Amino acid sequence: MAKIRPLSGFPEWLPEQRLVEQRVLDEIRARFESYGFAPVETRSVEPLEQLTSKGATDKEIYVLRRIHAGEGDPDTGFGLHFDLTVPFARYVMQHRGELAYPFKRYQIQRVWRGERPQVGRYREFTQADIDVVDLDSLSLSFDAEMPRLLAETLAALPLPPVVTGINNRKVLEGLYRGIGIEEVTPVLRIADKLAKIGADNVRRLLGEECGLSVTQADTCLAAAQIRSTDTSFVAAVRALGVTHELLDEGLDELAFVMGELADLPAGSVVADLSIARGLDYYTGTVYEAVMPSRPELGTVCAGGRYDNLVGGSGNVRLPGVGISIGVTRMLAPILAKKQLAASRSVPTCVLVTLPADEARGVARDVTRSLRARGVPTETYHAPAKFGKQLKYAQKRGIPFVWFVPTDAAAPHEVKDLRSGEQIVADPAVWSPPDADLRPSIVRSGAG
RNA sequence: GUGGGUGUAGCUCAGUCGGUUAGAGCGCCUGUCUGUGGCACAGGAGGUCGCGGGUUCGAUUCCCGUCACUCACCCCA
Numbered sequence: 001m002a003k004i005r006p007l008s009g010f011p012e013w014l015p016e017q018r019l020v021e022q023r024v025l026d027e028i029r030a031r032f033e034s035y036g037f038a039p040v041e042t043r044s045v046e047p048l049e050q051l052t053s054k055g056a057t058d059k060e061i062y063v064l065r066r067i068h069a070g071e072g073d074p075d076t077g078f079g080l081h082f083d084l085t086v087p088f089a090r091y092v093m094q095h096r097g098e099l100a101y102p103f104k105r106y107q108i109q110r111v112w113r114g115e116r117p118q119v120g121r122y123r124e125f126t127q128a129d130i131d132v133v134d135l136d137s138l139s140l141s142f143d144a145e146m147p148r149l150l151a152e153t154l155a156a157l158p159l160p161p162v163v164t165g166i167n168n169r170k171v172l173e174g175l176y177r178g179i180g181i182e183e184v185t186p187v188l189r190i191a192d193k194l195a196k197i198g199a200d201n202v203r204r205l206l207g208e209e210c211g212l213s214v215t216q217a218d219t220c221l222a223a224a225q226i227r228s229t230d231t232s233f234v235a236a237v238r239a240l241g242v243t244h245e246l247l248d249e250g251l252d253e254l255a256f257v258m259g260e261l262a263d264l265p266a267g268s269v270v271a272d273l274s275i276a277r278g279l280d281y282y283t284g285t286v287y288e289a290v291m292p293s294r295p296e297l298g299t300v301c302a303g304g305r306y307d308n309l310v311g312g313s314g315n316v317r318l319p320g321v322g323i324s325i326g327v328t329r330m331l332a333p334i335l336a337k338k339q340l341a342a343s344r345s346v347p348t349c350v351l352v353t354l355p356a357d358e359a360r361g362v363a364r365d366v367t368r369s370l371r372a373r374g375v376p377t378e379t380y381h382a383p384a385k386f387g388k389q390l391k392y393a394q395k396r397g398i399p400f401v402w403f404v405p406t407d408a409a410a411p412h413e414v415k416d417l418r419s420g421e422q423i424v425a426d427p428a429v430w431s432p433p434d435a436d437l438r439p440s441i442v443r444s445g446a447g
Numbered sequence: 448g449u450g451g452g453u454g455u456a457g458c459u460c461a462g463u464c465g466g467u468u469a470g471a472g473c474g475c476c477u478g479u480c481u482g483u484g485g486c487a488c489a490g491g492a493g494g495u496c497g498c499g500g501g502u503u504c505g506a507u508u509c510c511c512g513u514c515a516c517u518c519a520c521c522c523c524a
Contacts, residue, residue: 005497008516059523060448083524115522116448127524278523289524302524326524355482390484401483417484 009117010124011328016397017335019342019439024157024331025108028128031153032106035145037130040105042087045078050090059083060114080112084129085322089310092133092318102134102142108327120297120329129303131322133310138319140253143285143305144260146323150289150301151261151268158340158441159330162300164289165272168254169282169304171237172223172273174247179219186210191224192276199225224274230262231255233271253284283307287323291330300330342439344397349432350377350414351393352402357383362404366412366427370402373431376438377402393417399436402427 006012013021033039051061061079081087084107092099108128117123130149132142147164154162172191176184190205197205199221206217219240226236234255237247254271261269277286282304289301303323310318334340352367354360363379370377380389386403393401394417402425403413414430415422 005515111524113523116520117516118518121523125524297524299524324524329524353483384482386483388482388484392484394484403483406482415483420484422483 009115009122011122011332011336013335014345016342016345016439017338019345019347020158020335020340020441021327021331023342023441024159024327025126025128027156028153028325028327029106029108031149031156032128032130035104035130035149037104037106040088040091040107041109042081042084042091042107044080044110046081046087046090048077048079051079051081051086062112062114082113083111084109084127084324085131085306085309088129088131088322089320092310092320093316096316096318102132102138104130104132106130120333122328122332125326125328125332128325128327129322131320133318133320136317136319138305138321140256141260142321143253144257146285146303146321147257147261147269147287148264150287150323150325151264153325154289154301155265155268158443159334160291160293161267162289162291162330163267164269164287164301165275166254166257166269167271167273167275167286167288168250168257168284169276169286170246170250170284171254172250172276174244174250175223175237175240175242176220178242178244178247179216181210181212181216181220183210187212187220188276189278191220191274192278194221194224194274226271226273228258228271229266229269231258231271233258233273237273250284257285277302277304280304281306281309285321294333297329297333300326302326339444341442341444343442344399344439346396346398347376347439348378348393348396348398349375349437350400350402351389351398352377352379352404353386353389354380354383355386355404355406359383359404359406366402366404369427370430374437375432390417397439400432 029039045064048061048063051059059082061082063075064078064080065075088105088107092103106129108126110124110126112124114123115121130146132138132145147166150164151162172188173184176187181187187206187210190202190209193205194202202224203217203221206212206220207214212220219242222240223237226233228236234251237251258269258271272288275286275288277288284305284307286304287302288299291297291300301323303321305319305321307317307319310316310320331340350370352363352370354363360379367377367379380392390401392398399417401415401417403415403422405412411424412427413422414425
């Protein structure tokens with residue numbers, strides 16, 4: 001029998017950690033719904049051709065296979081989804097006649113990637129996605145709604161601050177074409193690495209790997225270094241002296257988005273012209289969010305506009321824009337280091353003690369009464385010394401212990417385990433302070 | 448997929464220059480403090496030293512392989 005060990009890249013949590021994750025997921029869902037996004041859940045698997053088309057080719061996909069399949073038998077042709085956007089595109093196509101447009105949906109599910117795990121990189125993790133799709137054309141105002149909702153959601157979470165960088169593919173593509181670059185994609189990839197490898201390396205690689213002239217490389221580098229928290233990036237790009245139709249279009253779009261977000265708290269969004277987002281299906285606005293205090297985590301949220309992901313055949317055209325929150329990436333390192341934990345390992349707020357078997361009836365009545373008032377309550381399972389029952393509550397962090405009377409004449413009492421204070425209480429009316437009703441999230445240590 | 452590091456108790460780690468019953472701290476369980484927890488003290492459970500093979504009288508220790516974990520590259524939430 002093999003030893004029981006954790007599986008790398010498949011994080012699991014103790015209850016006091018899972019409680020934090022659940023709270024975060026609840027908060028995200030509430031924010032998504034406050035903007036009117038409708039809930040959707042898709043199946044965990046998609047046909048492999050669905051997963052491998054759409055330009056997302058180099059994702060490591062887990063393939064489904066029956067254990068009793070024969071040696072030469074093919075697999076089932078299904079794979080676990082590696083994101084929520086591709087399944088969503090399939091979902092929209094499948095139900096396109098039944099949905100109301102623009103269709104706004106949110107989807108919070110696990111996804112799987114068969115990559116080598118590392119810090120902040122997992123093989124099974126949770127994403128929280130919002131997307132909007134519309135028929136034929138999609139209003140640019142949704143490009144601005146995404147980072148707004150994202151910023152609001154992240155600000156409400158018990159996590160370090162997150163900055164969302166915004167760019168527009170058309171700006172870079174137009175700019176590159178405007179200076180005579182034919183092969184845009186490899187230039188995008190290298191420019192995207194600016195933050196990681198630095199300006200000198202970007203300049204060198206643009207020359208070595210893309211064959212750019214010194215002036216071309218300098219222009220690309222200068223563009224990638226443009227950042228602004230308002231619309232002033234437009235002037236900075238214009239100053240490069242490049243003109244191209246696509247560039248103008250991209251600048252207009254990005255300026256609109258940044259203008260729409262001008263009221264957000266300072267530092268929550270920034271126009272960052274180095275962001276390219278790999279070579280996926282994005283066609284316009286792109287987003288990439290990072291935690292400045294945890295740069296090693298990399299991108300914690302990402303997304304963008306895709307005009308051709310949904311549809312692509314016939315006359316059906318469903319452009320979309322969306323963003324994905326990397327819940328596991330943001331949370332897992334913090335949970336693992338116990339920098340955030342729940343104040344108790346169980347939801348229980350009150351433990352009703354059981355002094356003797358004859359008291360079961362009374363204990364049950366007290367428990368029921370508390371539960372009816374919304375207080376998570378459990379009864380100790382067997383008559384035992386109070387010391388043992390108190391310890392049961394203590395170890396789980398349950399804040400209150402209820403003592404049923406040992407003789408009919410005596411009053412009920414409730415004890416606050418933290419202060420040690422014990423008071424006479426009426427089971428029909430006593431309630432804990434609101435703050436103690438549910439486990440709270442506690443920060444500890446540095447970070 | 449490529450390269451480096453590491454595998455001893457639930458956790459963090461000692462240790463064995465190859466030699467009888469493999470250790471510590473924390474955690475866990477029990478008891479004592481006349482049915483009210485935390486503290487203290489006393490006791491206890493828990494390990495085929497990752498797995499397979501080789502060398503040897505003898506391997507947890509040395510060698511090879513393998514798997515797992517981990518770090519970096521690639522790529523990404």
